[in-house]
Amino acid sequence: MRTTAFVVLLSLLSGPALLANAASAPSVSAIPTPPSRTLSRRTDSSRKGGHLLNPVDVNLKAIKGAPVVPMTNAQRLRRGLSPNRPSFYRSAQSLTARASPIPDPNPGCTTRTGTLLVSGAGVPSGAIVSRIPNDFGEYGITTDAADALQIQYADCGNNQPVDLVTLNGIADFTFFGGITGFASTSPDLDPGSTNYAYIGGVTPTAPRSPPEPAANSFTFATGTQEDIESAIWRVNGADGAVTAQWFNFDGGMPATDIVYYEPEDFLLLSGDAAAFGAEYGASGVVALTFVQV
Secondary structure, three states, X not given: OHHHHHHHHHHHHHXXXXXXXXXXXXXXXXXXXXXXXXXXHHHHHHHOOOOOOOOOOOOOOOOOEOOOOOOOHHHHHHOOOOOOOOXXXXXXXXXXXXXXXXXXXXXXXXXXXXXXXXXXXXOOOOOEEEOXXXXXXXXXXXXXXXXXXXXXXXXXXXXXXXXXXXXXXXXXXXXXXEEEOOOOOOOOOOOOOOOEEEEEEEOOOOOOOOOEOOOEHXXXXXXXXXXXXXXXXXXXXXXOEEEEOOOOOOOOOOOOEEEEEHHHOEEEEEOOHHHHHHHXXXXXXXXXXXXXX
């Protein structure tokens, strides 16, 4: 009897302490996590009834960015900035004999460096392609000149497709190219089709070749294999207009629109922007213009 009474008394005395400890214990769900701009946009798109163009419930691998390319003195002066500070340090390595120069892979061509201006309905004035991709490894836009993607291409004075090489974008995939869409029914872009291709970081492919299963930023981030094309761009030397030409598996060359998809902040390629917009909404055809720096 005494033992029972003692147990009852002990439980009464310890009850408030246990409740207090439970109340003060931190909740795991309350630990804050950094917000994802891409995932928040995807949530907004879902609330609006839009269809998603990227996979869900995937563990995304972080995309590594290349170092920011410093501006030359001429570029700084054009922006009203002071010149770069002079560098007086010379390492022992810089004093060693220089190796023989690497042969120019594009003899007779001029290497041009610049940024890509983006214009079109629904795009803010002064928008440029951003060097910072979204979580899926797809390039979007920015109005911050400090975050502008810098590219290079070989101007050979002809009308052949060229590669656009990124200097300060995705570190491991340095070609600005097309990646077949996760929600597409095939790699082909055609009139009347809602198929699309992300614009992201890719590896080089031969000009006029159909989509190839090669390494790219989307596949790296998601683990889902998609095909790519890199040498799909033409740059007009007179006005800087940059256009794309996708190549289908059957050798077809569909008229290719460059589209900005605002809900998830990325650029894509489409064979029929109207059909794409009817299916996915919140998109518009944009124009890219090369601006030399």
